[in-house]
Amino acid sequence: MEYEIVIGLEVHTELATQSKIFCGCTTKFGGEPNTHTCEGCAGMPGTLPVLNKKVVEFAIRAGLATNCDITRDNRFDRKNYFYPDLPNAYQVTQFYHPVCKNGWVELKNKKVRIHQIHMEEDAGKLIHDPYDDVTLVDCNRGSMALLEIVSEPDMRSADEAVEYLENLRAILQYTGVSDCKMQEGSLRADINLSVRPMGQEKLGVRTEMKNMNSFKAIVRAIEYESRRHIEVIESGGGLVQETRRWDDNKGKSFAMRNKENAQDYRYFPDPNLPPVHISDEDIERVRAALPELPGAKKARYISEYGLPEYDTEIITRSISLTHLFEDANAVCNAPKDVANWIMTELLRLMSDSGTLPEDLAFDFASLGKVIALVNSGKINRGTGKKVFAQVFSENVDPEAYVRENNLALVTDTAAIRAELEAVVAANEKSVTEYKGGKEQAFQYLIGQGMRALRGKAPANVVTELLHEIIGA
Ligand SMILES: [Zn+2]
Numbered sequence: 001m002e003y004e005i006v007i008g009l010e011v012h013t014e015l016a017t018q019s020k021i022f023c024g025c026t027t028k029f030g031g032e033p034n035t036h037t038c039e040g041c042a043g044m045p046g047t048l049p050v051l052n053k054k055v056v057e058f059a060i061r062a063g064l065a066t067n068c069d070i071t072r073d074n075r076f077d078r079k080n081y082f083y084p085d086l087p088n089a090y091q092v093t094q095f096y097h098p099v100c101k102n103g104w105v106e107l108k109n110k111k112v113r114i115h116q117i118h119m120e121e122d123a124g125k126l127i128h129d130p131y132d133d134v135t136l137v138d139c140n141r142g143s144m145a146l147l148e149i150v151s152e153p154d155m156r157s158a159d160e161a162v163e164y165l166e167n168l169r170a171i172l173q174y175t176g177v178s179d180c181k182m183q184e185g186s187l188r189a190d191i192n193l194s195v196r197p198m199g200q201e202k203l204g205v206r207t208e209m210k211n212m213n214s215f216k217a218i219v220r221a222i223e224y225e226s227r228r229h230i231e232v233i234e235s236g237g238g239l240v241q242e243t244r245r246w247d248d249n250k251g252k253s254f255a256m257r258n259k260e261n262a263q264d265y266r267y268f269p270d271p272n273l274p275p276v277h278i279s280d281e282d283i284e285r286v287r288a289a290l291p292e293l294p295g296a297k298k299a300r301y302i303s304e305y306g307l308p309e310y311d312t313e314i315i316t317r318s319i320s321l322t323h324l325f326e327d328a329n330a331v332c333n334a335p336k337d338v339a340n341w342i343m344t345e346l347l348r349l350m351s352d353s354g355t356l357p358e359d360l361a362f363d364f365a366s367l368g369k370v371i372a373l374v375n376s377g378k379i380n381r382g383t384g385k386k387v388f389a390q391v392f393s394e395n396v397d398p399e400a401y402v403r404e405n406n407l408a409l410v411t412d413t414a415a416i417r418a419e420l421e422a423v424v425a426a427n428e429k430s431v432t433e434y435k436g437g438k439e440q441a442f443q444y445l446i447g448q449g450m451r452a453l454r455g456k457a458p459a460n461v462v463t464e465l466l467h468e469i470i471g472a
Helices: 053-064 158-174 215-233 278-290 295-306 309-316 319-332 335-353 363-373 383-396 399-405 413-426 428-435 439-452 461-469
Strands: 004-012 079-080 090-093 100-106 110-121 125-128 132-139 145-151 186-195 205-214 242-247 252-258
Touching: 004 215, 053 100, 053 110, 053 145, 053 158, 053 278, 090 110, 100 158, 132 205, 158 186, 158 215, 158 295, 158 319, 186 215, 205 215, 215 242, 215 252, 215 363, 252 278, 295 309, 295 319, 295 335, 309 319, 309 335, 319 335, 319 363, 335 383, 363 383, 363 399, 383 399, 413 439, 413 461, 428 439, 428 461, 439 461
Parallel strands: 205 242
Antiparallel strands: 004 145, 004 186, 079 090, 100 110, 110 145, 125 132, 186 205, 242 252
């Protein structure tokens, strides 16, 4: 029988605010454990939360950029549960009135609907120390601002899930809502997955895998879990609605807890936080300040620069690459060349060194300078690649680097002619042989000429001038 995989994603993204959601503590990644904390985010009795206005603005930005309706009267609710990394024993979230509803994200062949986006606080972190057999608590991450973005179950394959996540990440980065660094946990996804016989309307039993933080792991987890569902169905067994843990090293998922002992979180409105009203003016102000979004940028790159769609897809996937493209093109005014250098040389250097687009640290105009040097014939392409590798790793200035290392092609025809005349004078025998019909002798003279010029003259110019000097 043929089966259809049905996937919905819950994405948690840590906001790029300077301070946490209800106190003034820094949101910087890392730091000594429990140094980015205060009485408030450490859950001490007697403290009161004060909402960070920026969080609401970021939520509106994310909502508008994903075509959502914005809720005017917002409240915060308490989700009660005990866990050692949550000193209050409740998480402040939005259960009854999420800030954004009913949006969508555009993929190549479909729209993935957004069910809702809500604001909430993050929990701290538990650090298990197997050596001393203890578990320690670090509250640095506690009470950082999060948006949870919940999609409808509209995806049908691992590829679609990845495309949705890539597009959503681009939107969040473009709008400055989050840096979306998956390796630092600022973008994590829970996968809700079920399978059903092709053509059946009713959804199958759903399992959930939490806190996935790499695209590779997400693809493997979806492939494994959908296969497991199909095997259980085919063998006549029953699937259980449950949360499962994905172990990327073992390449398997394991049952964590099932619905029977699912917690009752006893949600209720947080009495310490007043309602937040979002006015039409607030929304229009945020809308007016929205930057060009990935879809619009892609369309503009095609119409304004004549780039192929394929190139624009690769470049607009990351805000950093669009900055690189635009800064470099402003210098050399050769859009297709810039796209080519990004897709070949840059991506190769990035993959060799494990560098992410957001971590590119060189002056973006330098790529334009390298391309201008190659296109104007000042250096050849091979030299250009070497210079760009130096730009990439050392942030050298291409023009200074070419000058200091004497890499420029000799373009002064008189200087080239002088060198070649000396070569001809020193190799009378070869000249005579060539005039007598021996073609190889001419190749020898070219070799001698290039050697005298240390390979830095254009080959066609050398050939042409040699013919002139010999007179044959
Ligand atoms: Zn704090």
